[in-house]
Amino acid sequence: xxxxxxxxxxxxxxxxxxxxxxxxxxxxxxxxxxxxxxxxxxxxxxxxxxxxxxxxxxxxxxxxxxxxxxxxxxxxxxxxxxxxxxxxxxxxxxxxxxxxxxxxxxxxxxx
Ligand SMILES: [Zn+2]
Numbered sequence: 001x002x003x004x005x006x007x008x009x010x011x012x013x014x015x016x017x018x019x020x021x022x023x024x025x026x027x028x029x030x031x032x033x034x035x036x037x038x039x040x041x042x043x044x045x046x047x048x049x050x051x052x053x054x055x056x057x058x059x060x061x062x063x064x065x066x067x068x069x070x071x072x073x074x075x076x077x078x079x080x081x082x083x084x085x086x087x088x089x090x091x092x093x094x095x096x097x098x099x100x101x102x103x104x105x106x107x108x109x110x111x
Contacts, residue, residue: 002026004034005066008045011038019052027057034084037067039092046072050079064111069093073105083110 003026008015026033038045053063065076066084076083087093
């Protein structure tokens, strides 16, 4: 159905290699990819993720970047990727923040 969840945790060189290979696997099999964004230094993680996606054979519109929040949603949306939000009450994303993001950015391409 898809390749994933893949993506960075600590943004190491080994993760660079793995992510590029996993995106190639998705492209080779005509599958979309579900890509995790790190919970630490999230905006840098999103930017590094999108750089690797752009360098890959997988079109950006075949990628869903997950665990977005207020710091990453605009750049993710502007990239043409699908937008993933993981609602974890009391920790990463609560319902009220999620509704505010949907009001600000619209529901299009959001999961
Ligand atoms: Zn994840």
